[in-house]
Amino acid sequence: MSEPDTKxxxxxxxxxxxxxxxxxxxxxxxxxxxAGVNLAAVNYHFGSKESLLGAIFDRHxxxxxxxxxxxxxxxxxLAEKSGERPGVEEVLRCFTEPTLALLHSDASTGYxxxxxxxxxxxxxxxxxxxxxxxxxDVLELLVDLLCQALPHRSRExxxxxxxxxxxxxxxxxxxxxxxxxxxxxxxxxxxxxVIEMLTExxxxxxxx
Amino acid sequence: MSEPDTKxxxxxxxxxxxxxxxxxxxxxxxxxxxAGVNLAAVNYHFGSKESLLGAIFDRHxxxxxxxxxxxxxxxxxLAEKSGERPGVEEVLRCFTEPTLALLHSDASTGYxxxxxxxxxxxxxxxxxxxxxxxxxDVLELLVDLLCQALPHRSRExxxxxxxxxxxxxxxxxxxxxxxxxxxxxxxxxxxxxVIEMLTExxxxxxxx
DNA sequence: GCGTATTTCAAACACTCGTTTAAATTATTT
DNA sequence: AAATAATTTAAACGAGTGTTTGAAATACGC
Numbered sequence: 170m171s172e173p174d175t176k177x178x179x180x181x182x183x184x185x186x187x188x189x190x191x192x193x194x195x196x197x198x199x200x201x202x203x204a205g206v207n208l209a210a211v212n213y214h215f216g217s218k219e220s221l222l223g224a225i226f227d228r229h230x231x232x233x234x235x236x237x238x239x240x241x242x243x244x245x246x247l248a249e250k251s252g253e254r255p256g257v258e259e260v261l262r263c264f265t266e267p268t269l270a271l272l273h274s275d276a277s278t279g280y281x282x283x284x285x286x287x288x289x290x291x292x293x294x295x296x297x298x299x300x301x302x303x304x305x306d307v308l309e310l311l312v313d314l315l316c317q318a319l320p321h322r323s324r325e326x327x328x329x330x331x332x333x334x335x336x337x338x339x340x341x342x343x344x345x346x347x348x349x350x351x352x353x354x355x356x357x358x359x360x361x362x363v364i365e366m367l368t369e370x371x372x373x374x375x376x377x
Numbered sequence: 378m379s380e381p382d383t384k385x386x387x388x389x390x391x392x393x394x395x396x397x398x399x400x401x402x403x404x405x406x407x408x409x410x411x412a413g414v415n416l417a418a419v420n421y422h423f424g425s426k427e428s429l430l431g432a433i434f435d436r437h438x439x440x441x442x443x444x445x446x447x448x449x450x451x452x453x454x455l456a457e458k459s460g461e462r463p464g465v466e467e468v469l470r471c472f473t474e475p476t477l478a479l480l481h482s483d484a485s486t487g488y489x490x491x492x493x494x495x496x497x498x499x500x501x502x503x504x505x506x507x508x509x510x511x512x513x514d515v516l517e518l519l520v521d522l523l524c525q526a527l528p529h530r531s532r533e534x535x536x537x538x539x540x541x542x543x544x545x546x547x548x549x550x551x552x553x554x555x556x557x558x559x560x561x562x563x564x565x566x567x568x569x570x571v572i573e574m575l576t577e578x579x580x581x582x583x584x585x
Numbered sequence: 586g587c588g589t590a591t592t593t594c595a596a597a598c599a600c601t602c603g604t605t606t607a608a609a610t611t612a613t614t615t
Numbered sequence: 616a617a618a619t620a621a622t623t624t625a626a627a628c629g630a631g632t633g634t635t636t637g638a639a640a641t642a643c644g645c
Contacts, residue, residue: 170410175592175593190500191500191501192500193401193500194401194500194501196632196633197632197633197634198631198632198633206593207592207593207595208594208595208633208634208635209593209594209595209634209635210592210593210594210635210636211633211634212634213593214592217633218633218634218636223628235578238449245600249402287498287500289498290495290498290547290548290551291500291510292398292400292401292402292495292499292500293399293402313439329571330547330574330578333545333547333549333574333575333578334545335548336498336546336547336549337541337542337544337545337582338544339498339544339547339548340498340540340541340543340544340547341540341541341544342558343498351496352516357455361589363537366534366537366538366541367541369585370538370541370582370583370585371541371580371582372585373581373582373584373585374545374578374579374582374585375578376581377577377578377580377581377582377585383622384621391630404601404602404603405602405603405604406601406602406603413624414623415622415623415624416603416604416624416625417604417605417606417623417624417625418622418623418624419603419604420604420605421623422622425603425604426603426604518589
């Protein structure tokens with residue numbers, strides 16, 4: 170190979186540009202120019218622009234979901250053994266806290282955080298599907314656990330509240346990307362603080 | 378004029394297509410073909426594609442925001458007079474309930490509902506700005522009132538929670554558009570029921 | 586060092602897009 | 616009815632898109 174891996178450079182650059190400008194507003198020419206590789210390299214290494222996005226998702230979402238599922242299974246096992254219901258907060262943190270861990274493990278994942286936020290509510294069904302098919306299993310498991318934690322609520326009701334929560338997450342994850350909707354406000358908080366506030370918000374909403 | 382108002386036909390058709398397919402995935406050719414008017418009519422009557430979107434926003438957002446502001450001012454006046462703080466739920470409903478009223482006033486506004494949901498989290502800053510500049514004043518007033526209702530919370534904290542709420546609303550408003558994230562679940566609810574659940578969700582999150 | 590396979594490269598392809606133009610048509614005014 | 620203004624129309628413009636191609640360059644096995 171000539172340079173330190175053309176494929177890796179494309180992945181890194183595309184992740185950043187997709188996060189900042191969005192999938193459809195980022196052309197392959199912008200990516201390849203910024204990465205310093207040839208235009209045709211994307212189609213050669215990834216097949217298509219869509220597959221490139223899929224590869225970016227896979228890179229981070231695989232490990233992340235593994236951690237989430239392990240934590241949720243642990244919570245479920247503990248609940249089974251003790252005979253008590255799992256707590257709503259305990260369950261939800263299985264989902265939100267690994268995100269924080271990911272963000273701290275590698276500075277470059279900040280872009281991935283934004284990309285996920287975008288993908289949750291992208292107008293294009295292709296982008297949403299590409300993302301959702303990689304988290305569907307985790308979400309189903311999450312609903313299962315939440316139903317255990319909230320036995321008096323219907324599954325539909327729990328699913329809808331999770332939908333609300335994902336919307337709130339989307340707004341959070343794109344932080345410093347979209348920028349807060351309310352201009353001057355709410356700027357001087359770290360992503361950690363914001364995610365903590367978010368977690369409290371959705372826990373109360375779920376329980377309420 | 379030849380037909381029952383070319384301009385009106387464009388507005389109606391564009392509103393529907395922007396809501397369903399998103400602003401950038403809807404070409405002027407799709408709009409004009411479906412509306413049965415000439416391609417150049419959009420630029421003639423509205424100047425540009427962006428201005429067309431702005432005109433769609435103006436049409437519904439003007440009346441809607443007027444109602445919201447009046448309700449909020451009434452709540453503020455009552456609080457002043459009685460010397461008591463307004464309730465969080467009371468304040469938030471000033472914002473959410475007029476949406477319901479709009480949806481019931483005219484069946485065709487269902488598309489506008491989706492369009493607003495999209496615009497709240499569109500990857501393109503142009504679309505977001507176009508929308509946000511028309512609701513900024515209402516949102517600022519809403520933060521003011523929420524701060525009155527929650528005097529022990531910082532303004533930043535309130536603004537962030539409103540940001541979370543708007544994310545949750547976005548997911549709700551695109552309902553039957555994006556489709557629920559969780560496939561088979563959460564489908565057989567009317568938009569009224571869902572908005573009621575949403576309101577309860579964000580009230581608890583705000584208070585918590 | 587040679588031959589094979591992999592990777593890079595510039596160029597072109599086939600579209601789609603929003604916008605503009607200038608002529609033809611329709612409405613309105615005088 | 617003639618003249619002016621407003622609207623509609625078909626066609627083209629220029630720029631941008633993802634993808635494909637076939638030749639050049641590089642890397643690797645023997």
